[in-house]
Each structure stands twice: as C-alpha cells, then as structure tokens.
Amino acid sequence: MKIVVIMNALKKYHKDMIDEAAKKAGAEVFYFDKESDVPKEHMDADIVYGQGINMAKTCENLKWLCASFAGVDNLVKPDSFKNPECILTNSAGAYGVSIAEHIIALSLMMMRRITEFYAETLNGQWLPPRAQRSLKDSRITVLGTGDIGTTFVHRVKGFEPKSIIGVSRSGVKKDPLYDEVYKVEDLDKVLPNTDLLVMSLPSTPETIGILSRERIALLPETAYVVNVGRGTAIDEEALADALDHGMIAGAALDVFSTEPLPKDNRLWHTKNLLITPHVAGNLTLEHTVTRNVEMFVEDLDNYVNKRPMAHLVNKKIGY
Amino acid sequence: MKIVVIMNALKKYHKDMIDEAAKKAGAEVFYFDKESDVPKEHMDADIVYGQGINMAKTCENLKWLCASFAGVDNLVKPDSFKNPECILTNSAGAYGVSIAEHIIALSLMMMRRITEFYAETLNGQWLPPRAQRSLKDSRITVLGTGDIGTTFVHRVKGFEPKSIIGVSRSGVKKDPLYDEVYKVEDLDKVLPNTDLLVMSLPSTPETIGILSRERIALLPETAYVVNVGRGTAIDEEALADALDHGMIAGAALDVFSTEPLPKDNRLWHTKNLLITPHVAGNLTLEHTVTRNVEMFVEDLDNYVNKRPMAHLVNKKIGY
Numbered sequence: 001m002k003i004v005v006i007m008n009a010l011k012k013y014h015k016d017m018i019d020e021a022a023k024k025a026g027a028e029v030f031y032f033d034k035e036s037d038v039p040k041e042h043m044d045a046d047i048v049y050g051q052g053i054n055m056a057k058t059c060e061n062l063k064w065l066c067a068s069f070a071g072v073d074n075l076v077k078p079d080s081f082k083n084p085e086c087i088l089t090n091s092a093g094a095y096g097v098s099i100a101e102h103i104i105a106l107s108l109m110m111m112r113r114i115t116e117f118y119a120e121t122l123n124g125q126w127l128p129p130r131a132q133r134s135l136k137d138s139r140i141t142v143l144g145t146g147d148i149g150t151t152f153v154h155r156v157k158g159f160e161p162k163s164i165i166g167v168s169r170s171g172v173k174k175d176p177l178y179d180e181v182y183k184v185e186d187l188d189k190v191l192p193n194t195d196l197l198v199m200s201l202p203s204t205p206e207t208i209g210i211l212s213r214e215r216i217a218l219l220p221e222t223a224y225v226v227n228v229g230r231g232t233a234i235d236e237e238a239l240a241d242a243l244d245h246g247m248i249a250g251a252a253l254d255v256f257s258t259e260p261l262p263k264d265n266r267l268w269h270t271k272n273l274l275i276t277p278h279v280a281g282n283l284t285l286e287h288t289v290t291r292n293v294e295m296f297v298e299d300l301d302n303y304v305n306k307r308p309m310a311h312l313v314n315k316k317i318g319y
Numbered sequence: 320m321k322i323v324v325i326m327n328a329l330k331k332y333h334k335d336m337i338d339e340a341a342k343k344a345g346a347e348v349f350y351f352d353k354e355s356d357v358p359k360e361h362m363d364a365d366i367v368y369g370q371g372i373n374m375a376k377t378c379e380n381l382k383w384l385c386a387s388f389a390g391v392d393n394l395v396k397p398d399s400f401k402n403p404e405c406i407l408t409n410s411a412g413a414y415g416v417s418i419a420e421h422i423i424a425l426s427l428m429m430m431r432r433i434t435e436f437y438a439e440t441l442n443g444q445w446l447p448p449r450a451q452r453s454l455k456d457s458r459i460t461v462l463g464t465g466d467i468g469t470t471f472v473h474r475v476k477g478f479e480p481k482s483i484i485g486v487s488r489s490g491v492k493k494d495p496l497y498d499e500v501y502k503v504e505d506l507d508k509v510l511p512n513t514d515l516l517v518m519s520l521p522s523t524p525e526t527i528g529i530l531s532r533e534r535i536a537l538l539p540e541t542a543y544v545v546n547v548g549r550g551t552a553i554d555e556e557a558l559a560d561a562l563d564h565g566m567i568a569g570a571a572l573d574v575f576s577t578e579p580l581p582k583d584n585r586l587w588h589t590k591n592l593l594i595t596p597h598v599a600g601n602l603t604l605e606h607t608v609t610r611n612v613e614m615f616v617e618d619l620d621n622y623v624n625k626r627p628m629a630h631l632v633n634k635k636i637g638y
Contacts, residue, residue: 101455106433109424109433111420114428117598124582129603131603132603159474261445277439279432279436285452285453287453
C-alpha cells in the first residue's frame with residue numbers, strides 16, 4: 001500500500017506521527033510539498049493525504065483522498081475522481097480554533113473601532129475616543145453550526161452575549177451553548193434580531209447567495225457581518241451597497257467569490273469593510289497541523305480495519 | 320444636600336437613575352458636561368460625581384468625590400483635596416468588560432498577524448498566509464488581578480490557554496479561573512514562562528517601572544506584551560529596544576507615560592508594536608456608563624445610610 005502526502009506545513013514530529021501509523025498499516029509513505037512535485041512513478045498511490053485535486057482526477061488506482069482542507073467544493077463535482085469509488089474525507093474539525101479566533105478578532109476590531117484607531121496610529125495620528133460597541137449583550141447569529149461555528153460559540157460565550165442563535169440545515173441543537181438552533185428556512189425570522197452575523201458555511205448549491213440582497217435588508221442598522229466560510233455565500237454587490245449606505249454597521253470578510261480579490265473590485269473601497277486575505281484558516285497554526293494529522297491517522301486506522309471513516313464527505317450534499 | 324454630576328456620556332435613562340436615587344436621598348442634582356461648566360454658585364456641592372479634580376482642590380464643603388474613572392493617581396497626592404476629610408471613591412469595576420475586550424482584540428491581532436494583513440489590505444495588497452500563533456495552549460500571565468485582569472480571564476478561558484497565572488500585590492487567588500496567583504515579588508520566576516503578558520495595574524509608587532529592562536530580558540522570544548493599565552508601568556525605551564531587536568514577539572500599548580504620545584517618540588516607529596490611543600476603557604461603551612451609574616447610586620445609598628462605601632479608594636495605597 002502506497003501513501004502519498006502532499007503538505008508543506010509538516011514538522012518532524014508530524015511526519016513521525018504519520019510514519020508510525022503507516023508502519024502499523026503496512027504502508028510506504030512518500031512526502032511532497034506540492035502536487036506538481038509528485039513524480040509519475042507515484043501516480044499509482046492508494047492513498048493521498050493533503051492537496052491532491054489533480055491526482056484525484058487522473059489516478060485510477062486511488063482509493064482514498066484525505067483532503068487536508070475543509071472546503072471540498074472542487075472535489076464533489078461529477079468529474080472530480082478518475083476512480084468513482086474513491087473515498088473522500090476532509091479536515092473539517094482541524095480549523096475551528098484558528099477560524100474562531102479570527103472571527104472574534106475581526107468582530108472586536110469592528111465593534112471597538114480598532115480598525116479606525118489602528119489605521120490612524122499607523123499614520124502617527126492620536127485621535128480622541130469615540131462610541132464603541134461590545135460583544136456583551138449582543139445578539140449573535142451563527143449561520144453554519146459545524147466545527148467552526150461551534151468552536152466560535154465556545155469562545156464567545158464568556159463575553160456574555162445576550163443570545164447565541166444557531167442556524168443550520170438540520171435545525172438540530174447539537175451543543176448546549178446555543179440558546180436555540182433554527183433551520184435555514186427560518187433565517188428570515190432571525191436576521192432582524194441580529195447584532196453580529198457569523199457565517200461559516202461550506203459552498204454548496206444551497207449556500208450560494210444565501211445572504212441575498214433581500215436578506216441583507218432584513219438586518220438592523222446595528223448589525224455586523226463576518227464571513228469566514230466561502231465568499232459565494234454573500235451577494236457581494238448588495239453587501240457593498242448596504243455598507244456604503246450605512247444600512248448595516250460593518251462587515252469583515254476573509255473570503256470572496258473571486259480570490260485574490262481583483263484589483264478593481266469595489267470591495268477594496270467599501271465603507272466599514274474590513275478585509276483579510278483568506279487567512280482565517282490555513283495550515284499556519286501548529287495546532288491546526290497537529291489536529292489535521294491526528295484526524296488522518298485516525299482514519300488511516302479506520303481504513304485499514306474496514307471501519308467507517310470518521311471524516312467522510314457526503315459527496316451529494318458537498319461536505 | 321447638593322450633588323454635582325460632571326459627565327458628558329449620560330443618556331436620559333442614566334439621569335433618571337441618578338435623579339431617583341437623589342430624590343430618595345433628599346438631594347438636589349445639577350448636571351454638567353465638563354468641570355469648567357460648573358458655575359461658582361455650585362462650588363458648595365456636598366457630593367461630586369464624575370470629573371472633579373479641580374473641585375476637589377478648591378471646594379471646602381466637598382464631602383465625597385465619586386470619580387467616574389478608575390485610575391485616581393491624580394487624586395491621592397497630598398494636596399488633592401481642600402477638605403482632607405473628603406471621601407474618595409472610584410469606578411474601578413465599570414471598565415472591566417470594555418478593557419478585557421480590548422486586550423483580547425489586541426492579543427489576537429498580534430498573534431494572528433492581522434496587524435500586517437490589515438495594513439496590507441488598506442493598501443490594496445493581497446499577500447499570502449504566514450505563520451500565526453494562538454491563544455490556545457498559550458501561557459498567559461496577568462499582572463494585576465483586579466476587575467480588569469479578572470474580567471479578561473473570564474473571557475480568555477474559553478480559548479483554552481495552557482495556563483493562566485495571576486500576579487498581584489497580595490498573591491491571593493480570588494477567582495478559581497486562575498491556575499495560580501503569585502505575589503509581585505515572584506514576578507521574575509513567572510516571566511520566563513510567559514507567552515502573553517497582560518498588564519492592568521494602577522499607577523502607584525510600586526508599579527512605576529515594574530516592567531524594567533531587566534524583567535523584559537526575562538521574557539522569552541515568543542512573548543507578547545499588552546498594557547492597558549498605566550504607561551508608567553513599563554520602561555518604554557527598554558521595550559522599544561527589545562522589540563526592535565526581536566527579543567520579544569510583539570507588544571500592544573494603549574497607554575503611555577506621556578499622552579498623547581509625542582510626535583517624535585520612537586514608539587511610533589518601533590517594530591511589532593501595535594498602538595491604540597488610550598481607548599480601551601472610556602465611557603464609550605453604554606455598558607460602562609450604566610455600570611458606572613449603578614455603582615454611584617449604590618454608594619449614594621451607602622453614604623446616606625452611613626454604611627461603608629463599596630468603592631472606597633485607599634488613598635495610602637492609591638487604588
């Protein structure tokens with residue numbers, strides 16, 4: 001059995017973890033930093049862990065692709081796999097800590113107007129205090145209650161928000177820290193009572209454009225929007241209009257429908273918009289890499305012992 | 320009995336709260352936005368709530384000054400009060416929420432390098448991800464375990480830090496969320512094991528220069544420093560040297576020994592230093608104002624009924 005690992009963020013101890021699990025599984029492991037480095041002779045890999053979108057498309061022998069990322073929208077299209085029987089797992093669950101910290105940082109930067117203060121002090125300006133807002137007593141809506149949303153909830157709870165409402169496909173309350181969890185069909189009822197809308201949705205046919213112009217109009221003037229899922233979830237033109245006209249208080253976007261955000265995109269100049277260049281969840285935090293490897297090792301054991309995979313993607317629903 | 324209130328942040332319902340308490344106390348209330356607005360005829364006030372540093376110096380009849388701020392270093396000097404018997408209370412306890420949120424925002428901005436990403440996106444640059452750090456598994460040292468430090472601890476706990484060590488004058492552990500609380504005498508033992516040093520100390524003879532050049536040298540290269548107490552607590556030249564030479568990872572300062580920070584101060588150009596213009600704790604958050612008024616009303620009741628004041632300043636120790 002041959003395992004090809006394509007990741008450039010692994011430290012020595014991460015490779016040791018993989019090597020040990022591979023040995024136990026009776027498999028050989030080959031490491032590469034990027035997909036284009038993998039030589040032809042390894043195109044017969046049984047398992048790929050890490051990047052592997054091109055290998056999935058071309059390798060007939062591939063039986064399992066473990067994506068080192070969470071958003072697999074490019075791997076659930078009809079022609080994503082040469083071998084239609086190939087199993088796909090992802091690494092949703094590894095990025096919660098990193099992305100949850102990013103959400104809280106961006107939310108507080110907006111609410112406390114640190115965006116303004118910091119931009120001013122970068123220019124050597126010392127300007128007077130001005131009205132600020134707080135996570136305390138805020139009504140928080142979490143659209144997408146998976147690992148990211150729920151890891152965020154566990155962190156934001158200590159800030160004493162007034163309410164934490166989850167909105168998900170199923171509407172099932174899987175964690176007691178949510179006050180309520182509603183189905184996506186009820187989103188329109190929740191939006192008018194939202195001070196902070198946190199979006200952490202995968203890109204699926206159901207989530208594309210979910211924050212439409214009509215729904216943005218349902219948010220109160222006091223609302224902040226943070227999106228760390230996929231850029232396609234928001235009607236970006238409508239959001240820019242709402243921000244430029246002060247219909248909502250602010251927004252922070254880490255993801256965009258086109259990335260990198262094109263030079264001539266109006267979002268660069270939209271009022272009260274905080275941009276970060278898709279850096280909420282990468283393999284830039286050691287914790288994320290370690291958790292990622294742990295999840296692969298766990299599923300390698302499942303794979304060898306023919307148990308159900310813990311991190312299996314449902315190709316039909318897309319996550 | 321005459322009460323003069325000097326605050327410009329009060330909303331109608333805050334005045335209603337004060338008026339009701341004053342009525343119960345049989346007192347008349349007069350409101351002003353700033354101290355220079357108070358006419359001569361009110362210099363016979365029995366009680367001043369809010370700003371009042373000059374009234375304290377000149378009003379013989381003043382029996383109680385309730386400062387609307389927490390740092391009373393300008394009110395515990397020998398000639399601060401014309402009437403030496405005048406009671407001084409402060410509003411420590413009202414600012415914890417605001418300042419704790421500021422600490423977490425600044426810490427995450429540094430650890431996640433949002434300072435860099437944001438400065439870049441302000442210039443229209445979309446640059447690649449880079450190594451980040453996390454509150455998770457960090458060793459946090461809280462120098463000053465009063466309201467601010469402890470409110471911060473209650474918020475940061477959810478981020479799963481490795482440890483939270485308090486350091487205070489008494490060394491008494493007043494809250495179970497601290498793993499340990501040490502006396503200031505033991506600070507040198509704690510600093511080498513600190514990834515994030517949070518300073519929220521009042522300005523007293525004991526705290527001036529407490530983070531000296533020698534102590535900065537005890538911090539590991541991975542350490543971040545956040546100061547939201549008083550600027551005098553840090554040897555600013557030594558901190559700038561440490562930052563410019565990469566001896567610590569970064570610092571965020573909201574307070575400075577001279578404010579506004581002078582135009583020619585080297586801190587404006589120090590590496591990995593995040594500056595905000597003393598905005599962590601002002602009356603800019605509605606919650607802070609409400610809590611402030613509640614504390615005054617509580618002590619007005621104590622004052623009238625000759626019970627001990629809840630928010631009394633010990634003029635000898637300075638807080």
